Amino acid sequence: MSAESSQTAYPSLARARRSQAIIVAIAFFTAMDIYVISLLVEPIKHELGLTDIEVGLANTTVLYGAYALFCIPMGLLADRANRVRMMAAAMLLWCFGLLLTALSEGVWLLVASKAVLGIANAITLPTAMSLLADYFAPERRAMATTSYGIGQGVGQAGAIFVGGFGLGALTQLTIGGSRLLFGLTPWRLVSLGFAAAGLLLIPAILSLREPRRMEVRQEGGGNIRELWAYRGFLVPLLAGTTFLSGMSTGVVSWMAPALTRIYGQQPGDFAGWFGAVSLISVLAGMVAGGRLSEYFRRREGQGGVMRPAAFAAAACAPASFVAMMPDLLWFAMAAICFTVAFAIAITIPMVAISFRIPNELRGVVMGCYVVTVSLGGAFAAPLVAMASAGFGGDAMLGYGMAAVGAPFALMASACFWWASRRTEFSAEAVPAAV
DSSP states (O other), rough: OOHHHHHHHHHHHHHHHHHHHHHHHHHHHHHHHHHHHHHHHHHHHHHHHHHHHHHHHHIIIHHHHHHHHHHHHHHHHHHHHHHHHHHHHHHHHHHHHHHHHOOSSHHHHHHHHHHHHHHHHHHHHHHHHHHHHSSHHHHHHHHHHHHHHHHHHHHHHIIIIHHHHHHHHHHHHTTTTTOGGGGGGHHHHHHHHHHHHHHHHHHHHHHHHOOOOOSOOSTTOOOGGGGGGHHHHHHHHHHHHHHHHHHHHHHHHTTHHHHHHHTTTOOOHHHHHHHHHHHHHHHHHHHHHHHHHHHHHHOOOGGGGGHHHHHHHHHHHHHHHHGGGSOOOOEEEEEEEHHHHHHHHHHHHHHHHHHHOOOOHHHHHHHHHHHHHHHHHHHHHHHHHHHOOOOOOOGGHHHHHHHHHHHHHHHHHHHHHHHTOSSSGGGGGGGOOO
């Protein structure tokens, strides 16, 4: 199919861009919610009387476990059902999970709230990737797919700004003797505020129109058994995302606690500079990931798309020693290197899937992608807690982060390099169909 005819078959660019903006806003909001948890670890831990391992299990293991359990069924549903309605339902479920977080009085309700958030996220990611692939023709798809990751990256930085400054301001009010809304502690008010903000996104989601499904081999959605034909590409790619997610969760989820414990910084102290570092680094990495994947695809074919992901994952290994740096300046430099490299590495697999897998299988493949991301993330945070305890306690958190992050980064790099060697199939060879 020519570029001109491809563009004609897809929705107009104006409609696609508007839909993209709403989908990216969802990515921004959900990522901000997830990453603000790292800023709330200390107050949640102290108010509910939890240990590091309990906090890690509740905030990451349960969330990612539910994410993994539901993502393949939700991916299959995204290949068959109305995806706009699925996105609206996911956002409503997300707000309910945040409400449960704010009402938690012990570890079990906190666990339940994270499970609900995990289910909502299992709906959101495969549905968003499926929608973007049908809104944009292949000529524009790499950067369109990357934009979802950019939204997540900006949300990560926004969590530091909003969570850090907001939590700091609310904490100062309580110190000054002011009574907060309903007598709730600051971290509970932060969760309630995010829940209220999420409700405002639902009308915008429902204003979207479901696009026609393009690049379809067969109507009615694909079959999981068909993925066997793509095993040479998918097995190493999904193994790599497992290790990459474990590396990221093991390092990023403990950065804020490390700043507090090791460097004596409170959320209000580091919200500004750390938020700026995260924002600029993530944007640079996501944009670079999209550009590099497109450049290598044109230069080396389908296999070349994964090549820069392998190099970027390897660069994360030395940067995983971020919390062992001698001072804040070196911490910031290591955090920049880690965030840029990770943003490049995590962006490219989603782009590769959108090119290499036909439409009726993209939802389920993104579900499998979510499973691997969830498996890696589910155990990494508790592993860091156990590793730091083995090294000598809370003060050795930096050693625990490096012990988990560096090996996982190298294993992710090896898997991505393996995936780059496999070029059996390409979605571009599939004719577009309505």
